[in-house]
Amino acid sequence: MGRSCDEASRSSYLTTPVGCSSLFLYFFVFVSSSSSCLPFASCLLHLINWHVGLKLSRARPLHHRCYFRLLTSLIVLSQSPWFYPSNFFTKKPVEEPLPESSPPNPEPQTPPPPSLQPPKTESTDDDVEYWSWPPSPRFHCSSPIQSTTTPKDDICAPFPTHLLSNIQVTLKIGASEPSERLTAQLTSVSKCIPNLLVASDMDSIVDSRTAFDVLADLPPSLQDNNADFDAYHAQKEPLKSGDFNRKGGWRLDKYKFLPMVEYAHASNPSAEWYVFLESDTFIIWDNLFQLLDRFDPRVPLYFGSPSPGRTPPGLPKTWFAYGGAGFVVSAAAVKKLLDRETGAYGELVKPGINAQYERDLRGECCGDSMLGWALWEHGVTLSGLFPMFNPHPLRGIPFAERFWCQPAISMHKTRWRRWGRFGNGRCGGMRVPQRPILYADIAAHIGLGTFEPRKDWDNADWDGWQEPDDSPAHKSVDGCASECRKHGGCFQYTFRRDRCTFVRSFRLGQRKDPEGEEDWSEEEKVFHAGWDNVKIKQWMSEHTCEEARWVKPSTKRIF
Secondary structure (H helix, E strand, O other): OOOOHHHHHHHHHHHOOOOOOOHHHHHHHHHHHOOOOOOHHHHHHHHHHHHHHHHHHOOOOOOHHHHHHHHHHHHHHHOOHHHOHHHHOOOOOOOOOOOOOOOOOOOOOOOOOHHHOOOOOOOOOOOOOEEOOOOOOOOOOOOOOOOOOOOHHHOOOOOOHHHHHOEEEEEEOOOOOOHHHHHHHHOOHHHHOOOOEEEEOOOEEEOOEEEEEOOOOOOHHHHOOOHHHHHHHHHOOOOOHHHOOHHHHHHHHOOOHHHHHHHHHHHOOOOOEEEEEEOOEEEOHHHHHHHHHOOOOOOOOEEEOEEEOOOOOOOOOOEEEOHHHOEEEEHHHHHHHHOOOEOOOOOEOOOOHHHHOHHHHHHOOOHHHHHHHHHHHOOOOOEEOOOOEEOOOHHHOOEEOOEOOOEOOEEEOOOHHHHHHHOOOOOOOOOOOOOOOEHHHHHHHHOOOOOOOEEOEEOOOOOEEOOOOOOHHHOOHHHHHHHHHHOOOOOEEEEEOOEEEEEOOEOOOEEOOOOOOOOOOOOOOOOEEEEOHHHHHHHHHHOOOOOOOEEOOOOOOOO
């Protein structure tokens, strides 16, 4: 129990010598010992009265400066919450917690630049999120649709070559590749890229472009006693160059990826983005430029169509970008991959990237998977952008929800001549000006919904299924077509002999020569394909694209 003010006063008077210097000690003794005093100001009055009485009863009066100091102390204390009993003797109320939606002391948020504002997202059937970015075309098109007779020399007129100071494009080829395929690539939109690099397994001139042998500087230990390099050495000997075949070139291909990245960086170290493609990769450049506009090259980024890679012990599976669909690596990612550790004096203590993965390369199947693994080990994971980066060829795109309102950036095994007025990858064939080329535009361009049945054609080698054996669909071509029209999920079909295959998406397909068992008749070996144009047109009319759906990175959404 605390003492009363009178008791505290008398106790201090009887036991403590009084002086000017001790007055303040008494004052704080009263404060600490008078917790039961209410109000606190009354204790101060007791203290003053006690000193006044003391002054009258002693021979030495209290100096006036002591009173002045006491008065000053009272004034200072009056500005403190301790001076007031409501603050000093009462419990401070507990603050009510703020609702979860209103975090305490929220820090101010600086809005991102307009071009990086997080757009709305939506989920499709397979829970795919996307960005709805406003269009920002970089090509300079005078008309949304160009004539198919546009001179070839004019295909570069709308190409934004000024962007290429920050974007380094590298074309990977092989000396064993068919010359017509290389010519098709180098005389298409690739001719509009003045700083195009050509990475090969042999120094050569291809359609006025200089191809650089990126294997020449590989460590000798990687080439020695390595059967994969037999073809490489043979092609350098004039008498044996004819023995160099495509199989040998394919075995060499995996060794090009890491030195190709080194070559691109050494040729243009100030580039912000490094784009890699192959001789049969088709790029819609305007869509690619619009994509790169939305990302920061100072962040380690690696874009492409995801393929499963290695599985580290105790960790999830890794992913790499499928090389045939093309891929993009940011400057920051290239730096992480190629930077070499140095010692105290600046000496290099870590080998180059090719020497680091010499042992891995010997046992790896493919170069794109090796590059993906090397990037992963250097802290760069794949941002999977399928289906925008697309391993399908043009003829094999299975048009449906997944391939419809998404911008198309690349395709594999697709050549320039198949595109007609899509020409330069932006201006030709556009149904809606000032919008990225979507898969819906491609479907309309190739004429889906208007095809007649075709003989020696197969459009069911992907995304198809067969009805039970007793279905009338398997009895004839006409029965196959009729049952497809009756089935709500069948958009097209292929029939051969007594087997009908329905397809749940719609696609162009490809020519298919007759094949079958020796005892089959010639007619039984023939492939017959058809499309339910009514269903296809209805689906297309019900799925108009109000906006482009730029898919967010994912490795769950794969080819």
